[in-house]
Amino acid sequence: MRKLRLKRPRNHANNCLEKCELLLFHVCILREAADPLSAILARIFRYSLDIGQLPTDWKAGDVVPIFKKGDKQSPANYRPVSLTSVLCKVMEAIIRDRLMDHMIVTGQLHNAQHGFRPKRSCSSQLLATLEEWSRAVENDDPVDVIYCDFAKAFDSVPHKRLLRKLQDCGVGGRLLRWVEAFLTDRRQRVVLNGVKSAWASVISGVPQGSVLGPLLFVIFVNDLPDVVNSSVQLFADDTKIYGPVSHASGVESLQSDLDALVRWSARWQLPFNIAKCHSLHIGPGNSRNVYAMGSVMLAQTLWRKT
Numbered sequence: 001m002r003k004l005r006l007k008r009p010r011n012h013a014n015n016c017l018e019k020c021e022l023l024l025f026h027v028c029i030l031r032e033a034a035d036p037l038s039a040i041l042a043r044i045f046r047y048s049l050d051i052g053q054l055p056t057d058w059k060a061g062d063v064v065p066i067f068k069k070g071d072k073q074s075p076a077n078y079r080p081v082s083l084t085s086v087l088c089k090v091m092e093a094i095i096r097d098r099l100m101d102h103m104i105v106t107g108q109l110h111n112a113q114h115g116f117r118p119k120r121s122c123s124s125q126l127l128a129t130l131e132e133w134s135r136a137v138e139n140d141d142p143v144d145v146i147y148c149d150f151a152k153a154f155d156s157v158p159h160k161r162l163l164r165k166l167q168d169c170g171v172g173g174r175l176l177r178w179v180e181a182f183l184t185d186r187r188q189r190v191v192l193n194g195v196k197s198a199w200a201s202v203i204s205g206v207p208q209g210s211v212l213g214p215l216l217f218v219i220f221v222n223d224l225p226d227v228v229n230s231s232v233q234l235f236a237d238d239t240k241i242y243g244p245v246s247h248a249s250g251v252e253s254l255q256s257d258l259d260a261l262v263r264w265s266a267r268w269q270l271p272f273n274i275a276k277c278h279s280l281h282i283g284p285g286n287s288r289n290v291y292a293m294g295s296v297m298l299a300q301t302l303w304r305k306t
Helices: 016-020 027-032 034-051 086-105 122-138 159-168 173-183 213-220 248-268
Strands: 060-067 078-083 143-148 186-192 200-202 231-235 238-244 278-282 299-303
Touching: 027 034, 027 086, 034 086, 034 173, 078 186, 086 173, 086 213, 122 143, 122 231, 122 238, 122 278, 143 248, 159 173, 159 213, 238 248
Parallel strands: 060 186, 278 299
Antiparallel strands: 060 078, 143 238, 143 278, 186 200, 231 238
16 A cells, blocks of 8 residues: 655754744734745744654644534534644645545545545535435335434544554554644633633544644544445535335345444444434335434434425
């Protein structure tokens, strides 16, 4: 397998990482002074990669809660987004593009994944899914769909298991050490209405709001489609599996795949939020079979053809 490694830079910048911690850049400064700053930042970035370390300030984030939906009084209905160093995001973009090129060239990204990929989107996933469902409905063939929701997906990714999967994808050397440093020893605090909490250590997950985090998560769940036999579509952490249920064997196959997903979840320590998982029953004559994840029966939804 092709290994993704970075060459050692010819020049080193002594103490540049420590000095970099004292520099606070606004994105406007980087944009307006790109030419004079580019050479300096290139040396800092290369040195960071060479020694596999990041400035402490690059691994600190202010977490801002973004409302999703539902009851605004419930903390569970807010998505935590981490606001991190602009300089670090610039370097993350370089790492992300290089890593994405490696995954594409080596053909390792699963075709079922539509999230955070070039020429893929939520729309491409939706169109591919609706085409299959519409064809089934036109043929009066019932289809069952299982929507699976991870519990705090981006915040739950275990670092050691993620690094293991990166190694399996051919990522090694100083790049792997840099990603490990990027993930570990992070700290964060919550900022709300100008009030800041105390700093807390981050022991798992990929930083939400970061540039590199989404791709790392995609790589972490990349092997998930391989454990099921049913059709599967993903957009980052949003996962659904589906298949025809004209016969009892189709229902059994879907349930068997659900059991396989539960085992995958336990193995990789990325739990499902089963309360938010549910089944969708499509097509005429659908018997509305009941599915379960572990010992919990999933909620059901019926889609009627109009």
